Each structure stands twice: as structure tokens, then as C-alpha cells.
Amino acid sequence: MAEPVLRLSGISKRFGPVIANEAISLELRRGELLALLGENGAGKTTLMSILFGHYTADAGHIEVEGRPLPPGRPRAAIDAGIGMVHQHFSLADNLTVLENVMTGSEPVWRLRSNRGPARRKLMAIAERFGLRVDPGRRVGDLSVGEQQRVEILKALYNDARILILDEPTAVLTGREAETLYATLRMMAQEGLSLIFISHKLREVMAAADRIVVLRGGRSVAERAPADTSRSDLAELMVGRRIARPQRAPATPGAPVVEARGVSARHAGGTDLHAIDFTLHAGETLGIVGVAGNGQTALARLANGLLAPYRGRLTILGRAVRRPDVGALVRAGVGRIPEDRTREGVIGEFALWENAVLERIDLARFSRRGIVNRAAARRFTQEIIDAFDVRGGGPDHRASLLSGGNMQKLILGRNMIEGPRLLIAAQPTRGLDEGAIAAIHTRLLEARAAGAAVLLISEDLDEVIGLADRIHAIAGGRMSPPVAAEAADARRLGLMMAGDWDEERAADAH
Amino acid sequence: MRIEQRTHRPRALFLLAPVLAVLAALAISGGLIALTGASVLDAYGHILAGALGTRLAITETLTRATPLILTGLAAAVAFRARLWNIGGEGQFFIGAIAVAAVGAELTAGLPAALAIPVLLVVGALGGMVLMVTALGLRLRFNVDEVVTTLLLNFVAILFVSMMIEGPFKDPMAFGWPQSVPVADNATLPRLIERSRLHVGLVIAIALAVAIYLLQARTVFGMRSKAAGFNAPAAAFAGVPLGRTLMMVACLSGGLAGLAGAVQVLGVRGYVTTDLSPGFGYSGIVIAMLANLNPIGVVAAAVFAAVMFIGADGMSRAVGIPSYIADVTVALSLLTMLVALFFTQYRIRR
Numbered sequence: 041m042a043e044p045v046l047r048l049s050g051i052s053k054r055f056g057p058v059i060a061n062e063a064i065s066l067e068l069r070r071g072e073l074l075a076l077l078g079e080n081g082a083g084k085t086t087l088m089s090i091l092f093g094h095y096t097a098d099a100g101h102i103e104v105e106g107r108p109l110p111p112g113r114p115r116a117a118i119d120a121g122i123g124m125v126h127q128h129f130s131l132a133d134n135l136t137v138l139e140n141v142m143t144g145s146e147p148v149w150r151l152r153s154n155r156g157p158a159r160r161k162l163m164a165i166a167e168r169f170g171l172r173v174d175p176g177r178r179v180g181d182l183s184v185g186e187q188q189r190v191e192i193l194k195a196l197y198n199d200a201r202i203l204i205l206d207e208p209t210a211v212l213t214g215r216e217a218e219t220l221y222a223t224l225r226m227m228a229q230e231g232l233s234l235i236f237i238s239h240k241l242r243e244v245m246a247a248a249d250r251i252v253v254l255r256g257g258r259s260v261a262e263r264a265p266a267d268t269s270r271s272d273l274a275e276l277m278v279g280r281r282i283a284r285p286q287r288a289p290a291t292p293g294a295p296v297v298e299a300r301g302v303s304a305r306h307a308g309g310t311d312l313h314a315i316d317f318t319l320h321a322g323e324t325l326g327i328v329g330v331a332g333n334g335q336t337a338l339a340r341l342a343n344g345l346l347a348p349y350r351g352r353l354t355i356l357g358r359a360v361r362r363p364d365v366g367a368l369v370r371a372g373v374g375r376i377p378e379d380r381t382r383e384g385v386i387g388e389f390a391l392w393e394n395a396v397l398e399r400i401d402l403a404r405f406s407r408r409g410i411v412n413r414a415a416a417r418r419f420t421q422e423i424i425d426a427f428d429v430r431g432g433g434p435d436h437r438a439s440l441l442s443g444g445n446m447q448k449l450i451l452g453r454n455m456i457e458g459p460r461l462l463i464a465a466q467p468t469r470g471l472d473e474g475a476i477a478a479i480h481t482r483l484l485e486a487r488a489a490g491a492a493v494l495l496i497s498e499d500l501d502e503v504i505g506l507a508d509r510i511h512a513i514a515g516g517r518m519s520p521p522v523a524a525e526a527a528d529a530r531r532l533g534l535m536m537a538g539d540w541d542e543e544r545a546a547d548a549h
Numbered sequence: 550m551r552i553e554q555r556t557h558r559p560r561a562l563f564l565l566a567p568v569l570a571v572l573a574a575l576a577i578s579g580g581l582i583a584l585t586g587a588s589v590l591d592a593y594g595h596i597l598a599g600a601l602g603t604r605l606a607i608t609e610t611l612t613r614a615t616p617l618i619l620t621g622l623a624a625a626v627a628f629r630a631r632l633w634n635i636g637g638e639g640q641f642f643i644g645a646i647a648v649a650a651v652g653a654e655l656t657a658g659l660p661a662a663l664a665i666p667v668l669l670v671v672g673a674l675g676g677m678v679l680m681v682t683a684l685g686l687r688l689r690f691n692v693d694e695v696v697t698t699l700l701l702n703f704v705a706i707l708f709v710s711m712m713i714e715g716p717f718k719d720p721m722a723f724g725w726p727q728s729v730p731v732a733d734n735a736t737l738p739r740l741i742e743r744s745r746l747h748v749g750l751v752i753a754i755a756l757a758v759a760i761y762l763l764q765a766r767t768v769f770g771m772r773s774k775a776a777g778f779n780a781p782a783a784a785f786a787g788v789p790l791g792r793t794l795m796m797v798a799c800l801s802g803g804l805a806g807l808a809g810a811v812q813v814l815g816v817r818g819y820v821t822t823d824l825s826p827g828f829g830y831s832g833i834v835i836a837m838l839a840n841l842n843p844i845g846v847v848a849a850a851v852f853a854a855v856m857f858i859g860a861d862g863m864s865r866a867v868g869i870p871s872y873i874a875d876v877t878v879a880l881s882l883l884t885m886l887v888a889l890f891f892t893q894y895r896i897r898r
């Protein structure tokens with residue numbers, strides 16, 4: 041067995057009354073790919089922040105290659121050969137790849153820059169690990185996957201021998217994630233030691249040499265992928281057995297949304313070209329696709345933020361001719377935005393303000409322009425009780441909620457009145473297993489209550505598990521539907537690549 | 550030493566922040582006073598006495614606070630919606646010159662009860678036009694309103710200068726560049742005999758309360774705050790961003806224009822280019838010091854007025870230039886920004 045390059049012993053850290061890490065010990069061996077698995081809030085990121093010197097541990101110590109690492113100094117961590125790739129990149133969009141890689145390691149006051157040697161070093165590293173990049177391109181023009189590659193290169197350029205990646209696939213599409221893990225494998229074979237943080241069971245099982253499970257700030261288990269299963273890991277991670285809910289057969293009713301040859305322009309995204317689909321009451325229609333293939337435009341259409349320029353889109357019996365959020369909300373459309381923190385909630389607003397903002401025009405919540413705060417607070421309290429939103433009462437700020445509780449608040453405000461149509465765009469992105477199961481249950485309940493559910497998701501398991509019929513979206517065009525029973529990951533994968541078989545799909549109608 | 554985000558922001562901290570900021574600003578300018586060799590306590594004693602020591606001093610301070618409340622509100626409502634109106638000064642002057650244009654003759658025959666409201670509205674409209682122009686450029690051409698509102702200040706003041714040297718020039722002013730005075734029937738009534746304190750103060754305080762209620766209780770207030778805090782989320786919730794910002798711009802420009810009108814009708818009677826000793830710019834500081842709270846604006850404006858009025862008396866008594874008031878008020882903006890930072894973050898070892 042290879043010698044340990046990194047040893048964390050008895051690391052503890054509290055934030056006020058909250059225990060983030062409690063006596064965590066961890067070893068990383070040379071050439072190893074270690075997964076740190078845990079739910080949101082399990083203490084994974086805190087532990088890695090302590091390792092990298094962003095936080096100082098209350099107790100415990102860290103050794104790198106046998107030498108103690110001074111706490112609380114990122115510079116010392118870098119010098120010791122630790123590199124970190126954050127979930128949110130720290131790159132300057134307006135600089136080139138090479139300039140980004142060089143910043144930080146270059147002295148600030150220098151008349152001539154070292155571009156020639158730096159470029160050669162960068163290219164050599166890129167070659168060795170198969171990380172293709174064009175050093176002269178502006179980072180702002182790169183895709184998310186490419187930007188992540190630049191982050192990794194930057195760490196390697198600083199001579200990192202230990203690389204830490206915080207939720208590296210959270211922002212990636214399925215294919216990009218596979219490429220990333222292939223790269224990480226290769227880096228491990230080249231003698232680097234890597235830790236990646238994740239809460240995705242499938243990835244952890246597929247990629248890691250060894251898995252350490254954190255729960256509630258403690259290290260609760262260590263497993264090799266060969267000796268464990270996804271359900272075993274899920275149980276360790278959550279502390280109890282959880283299962284995603286099962287779907288009952290659908291009883292579709294009248295059409296709720298009909299799109300016939302709908303084309304729409306989406307500034308800064310992918311346009312939609314002549315798409316057709318029908319969504320009935322009491323069924324869930326799943327839309328799968330690789331990110332950036334028109335899902336955003338589709339969600340904006342259904343949410344009343346965009347109108348088609350060609351074709352006919354009918355929602356709840358009314359033709360959509362111009363964007364009108366208020367009309368849809370009044371008609372009983374529940375809207376779950378694809379980006380919770382950007383579009384779903386306003387952090388500075390109280391929960392009650394977030395609960396009623398999109399329906400403030402209703403007579404219950406305002407009269408002659410004056411907000412009925414008592415009614416709004418009652419409505420919010422009902423949501424908090426019915427949807428188990430934890431993290432504060434109606435008057436607390438929304439930014440104090442965790443991602444899962446934010447999503448429950450969003451679900452609650454849309455579902456508590458029994459919507460006729462529910463638009464769910466990436467409803468479980470970034471959430472942990474417990475929250476995912478809760479949200480799936482709610483979506484199935486809405487369908488059972490007769491709502492039409494439009495589920496736009498990149499998570500194939502989610503779509504196969506929830507949808508009755510499935511379309512793929514690729515390059516702004518939409519495939520014919522397939523019945524969920526006829527769909528498997530392989531077939532959906534082909535459809536997502538834009539390769540759909542018109543005849544075979546016809547049997548789904 | 551590390552800086553961490555606070556998970557919890559105690560309410561007391563928000564109330565304490567401006568107080569500590571003001572004390573810190575006073576301490577720093579105290580250092581400057583000490584540098585001149587004067588006694589710091591003595592100087593501050595003179596400032597307090599000069600601003601609040603006599604009945605006359607108090608009325609003068611409140612008279613000075615009146616336009617500051619209005620320009621402070623103008624900045625506060627705009628900033629709350631993340632509309633960066635730096636043009637309070639220009640809007641103040643356009644409001645003032647609009648009043649001068651109409652008030653000298655057009656409204657001369659009207660009874661006071663009609664002439665005054667008409668002129669106040671005219672002043673507010675003047676400020677509105679300038680601010681709406683800047684916002685229109687942003688909505689139509691994506692021009693940053695920080696730049697346009699700031700630069701329009703100079704345009705506005707030069708325009709006023711042109712008008713009072715030309716068409717509006719008072720022929721009875723011995724050649725001084727000033728506008729024809731507004732008719733007597735349009736002068737704001739005095740609040741207290743033998744002082745300059747006028748009903749503008751009541752109007753300003755009433756507006757502060759009204760704007761507080763507008764922001765806290767109305768659909769428009771909720772939407773304008775939503776647009777400021779998180780525009781994509783506001784748009785997702787169906788808030789019409791352009792229309793909401795336009796209404797905020799009207800309110801903000803209108804308040805600054807009203808400040809100009811009130812200053813003409815309540816204090817000066819005519820327009821000169823030194824009508825404002827930077828009321829528009831001080832309004833920005835006051836809004837920040839109040840943490841954009843309309844009621845807080847009243848308190849912050851009184852603080853600034855105390856410093857400005859008191860420093861005049863102090864400079865006569867102690868011999869320190871009255872510019873120390875500008876320094877203190879400006880410093881309080883910086884210390885308030887630091888204090889606001891510490892309401893959101895805390896230091897950990």
C-alpha cells in the first residue's frame with residue numbers, strides 16, 4: 041500500500057452552536073482518488089476549507105508528506121503542494137487562459153512578464169494530463185467544463201501534488217462529468233493524489249478508489265466501491281433508509297399545454313425551432329437533454345417570460361401571444377425556476393415576501409395596492425407547516441434557508457393551492473437524497489391530484505422515475521415522445537444526442 | 550484574523566451601526582482638530598452650541614435639515630431599487646429653476662393655497678424630467694445611470710446659470726445673476742415667528758413617513774425592493790422591471806426637485822447658482838447613513854445639519870475652518886460603509 045501523503049487528525053470546527061466538523065481523521069495515499077461523500081451540510085466543504093487554510097480548525101492537526109501544515113494560511117497549503125478547485129470558479133473572465141493560470145504565482149511588480157516559459161509549462165502540463173486548452177482564449181468565452189479545466193490546470197501549474205475538487209460535477213453535463221472523471225483517473229495514475237467532494241452516489245461508486253462518508257460533521261464510514269452499494273451509501277449518508285417514491289399509472293385527462301410548431305428566440309441561449317408537444321392533465325411529461333439545448337427557452341415559454349414568434353402555444357386554453365406571468369399565475373400555473381437562488385427567492389426578503397411576490401396581485405394578498413401582510417403571513421405559515429420548511433418563520437430572511445428548504449418554500453407556494461399546471465425546471469439540482477425524495481413525492485402528489493406536470497431535467501434517473509412520457513431536446517429541436525416504459529438510459533442518451541427514430545417513437549402516442 | 554459572514558444579523562446591530570459610524574467620524578475629525586492645536590472638546594462644544602444652543606440656532610438647523618431630508622429621501626428610494634441616482638444636485642437645481650420660471654408671474658394672481666401646491670408640483674416635475682431622462686438612456690441604450698446622472702448635474706447647473714444670466718434675470722438685482730423672485734403669495738408659511746423655519750420641514754417629514762409606508766406596505770414598494778435586491782427573481786415573479794424603475798425614478802427625481810422648490814419658496818425666494826451648498830450630494834451620504842430607511846433619513850439629515858450649522862459658529866469662535874463639517878459628514882459616509890460591512894461580517898481569530 042502506498043504511503044499517505046496527507047493526514048488529517050482529529051479535526052474539529054464549530055461555528056457558534058453549529059458543529060461543522062467533529063474529530064475527523066482522514067488519510068490520503070499517493071495515487072489515490074478519494075471521494076468525500078455526504079449530504080449538504082455534512083461538513084465536507086468546511087473540512088476541505090480547513091485543509092486549504094481558509095478556516096482554522098478549533099482542534100486537530102494536518103500533516104502533508106510527514107510535515108505539519110501551519111493552519112489558516114492558504115499560501116502555506118499551496119506551497120505544500122495542495123491545490124483546490126472550488127465549486128464556484130475563481131477565474132477572471134476578461135483574462136486569457138494563460139493569464140488566469142499565471143496570476144497568483146507571478147510577482148505583482150514586474151516589468152517583463154514570463155509568458156514564454158509559462159506558456160511552455162502550461163502546454164506541457166496540459167499534454168501530460170490530456171487537458172486540452174487554448175491558452176490564448178478569453179476565459180469568459182469558455183464553456184463551464186472548459187473553465188473547470190482551467191482551474192485544474194492552474195492548480196497543477198502551481199505544482200499541486202494533492203488536488204481537492206469541491207463538487208466538481210455540480211455544474212457539468214453528464215458527458216462532461218465522464219470526461220472529468222477519466223481525467224482525474226489519469227492524474228491519479230500519474231502519481232497525483234486527489235480528493236473530490238460529492239453527494240452523487242452514482243459518481244462516487246464509479247470513480248473513487250475509496251469513499252469516506254461524512255454525516256453531521258462526523259466521519260461515519262469508509263468503504264471501497266467494490267464492497268458497497270448505492271443504497272448502502274445512501275443509508276450511511278442520510279442515517280436512515282430512504283427510497284425515491286414509486287410512480288403509479290397515470291390517468292391523463294384533457295390537454296393542458298399544446299405546442300404546435302412553436303419557435304422562440306432566447307437572447308443569450310439556444311432558440312427553439314418548431315417544437316411540438318402536448319401535456320395532459322394528470323400526467324407528467326419529462327424533457328431530457330444536455331444543458332444548453334433549449335431547456336431554458338422552453339421553461340421561459342411555459343413560465344410566461346417568453347412568447348413564441350411562430351407557431352401556436354396554448355396554456356390552459358389560452359393562446360400565449362405575449363409574456364404575461366400574472367395571467368399564468370392567476371390561471372393556476374405553479375412555476376419552479378431552474379435556478380433557485382437566482383430566480384426563485386430573494387435572499388434579503390422575508391419568507392412571507394418570497395411566498396407571495398408572484399401572486400401579490402390576487403385580491404387575498406393586496407387591495408388597492410396595499411399589501412395584506414396578515415394574510416401573506418398566514419399563507420406562509422401554512423406552507424411552512426405543510427411542506428416542512430425548516431430555518432425560520434414567515435419573518436425570517438430567505439437567505440438563511442438551506443437549498444433544500446428554499447426549494448420546499450418554492451414548491452409550497454406553488455402547490456399549496458393545488459395548481460392545474462406545474463412547471464418544474466431542474467427541481468432537484470444540487471439537492472441531497474433526502475430533499476430529492478421529498479420533492480419527488482410532492483411532484484407525484486400533484487400529478488395524482490390531476491395537475492399536468494412539465495418536468496425539465498438533466499437527471500435521467502429522475503425523469504425515468506417520474507415521467508409518463510418523455511421528449512428529448514437537442515439543439516433547440518424536440519424529439520417525438522417515448523413512453524416511460526420504453527425509455528432506458530441508452531435510448532434517452534441517443535435521443536439527447538439528437539438521434540431519434542421517428543417510427544419507433546410513434547408507438548408512444 | 551479572518552473575516553466571516555454572519556449567519557445571524559441582530560436587529561440592534563442595524564440601529565447601532567449609524568451611531569458608531571458617527572462617533573468614529575467625530576473621533577477621526579477630532580484628530581484633525583487636535584492637529585491645529587485647538588481643544589477637541591471645546592470645538593465640539595461650540596458646534597453643539599452653534600447648532601442647538603439657542604432657539605434661533607435650532608430653527609436654523611432645522612431649516613438646513615429640510616432640503617437635506619428631501620434629497621436624502623431621493624437617494625434612499627432610488628438606491629433601494631439599485632437605481633444609482635447621483636444626480637440629486639442637478640435635479641434640485643432644475644426643480645428650483647422650474648419654480649422660478651413659473652412662480653414669478655404665472656401663479657402671481659393665484660391664492661396662496663393654490664399657488665404653493667402648484668409650484669411644489671412644478672418643482673418636483675422638473676427634477677423628475679431630469680431623472681427620467683437618465684433612466685430612459687439606461688433602459689433604451691444601456692447607458693450607466695451613475696455616469697448620466699452625475700454628468701447631468703453639471704449640465705443642469707450650467708443651464709440654471711444661463712437662465713439667470715438671461716431670460717430669468719432679475720433686473721432689480723443690481724446686475725447680480727439671480728432670478729426674478731417668486732411672488733409673495735407663493736412663499737411658504739413660517740412655522741415659528743421670527744425665524745426662517747417654514748412648513749417645508751413638515752412636508753419633508755410627512756413625505757419620509759409616506760415613503761416608509763409606501764416601501765413597507767404597498768405592492769409598488771415590494772416590487773421596487775424586489776427589483777433592487779434581485780432583478781432576475783423579480784422578473785421571474787412577474788414584476789415589470791422597466792415600469793417599476795420608471796416609477797422609482799419619478800419618485801426620486803421628484804423628491805430632489807421638490808427640495809429645490811422648497812428651498813426657493815421657503816428660504817431664498819429666488820434662484821442663484823449658490824442656492825445649494827451641495828444638498829444633492831449630501832443627500833447621498835444621508836441616505837447611506839440612514840441605511841436607506843426613510844425615517845432614518847430624517848435623523849441623518851438633522852445630524853448633517855447640526856454639523857454644517859454648528860461648524861459655522863465653531864469656526865468663528867475657535868478659528869478652525871468650517872470645512873471641518875464637510876470633512877466630518879464625508880467621513881461618516883466612509884465609517885458607515887465600514888459599519889455596514891460589520892453588520893454582515895464579523896472578525897474571527
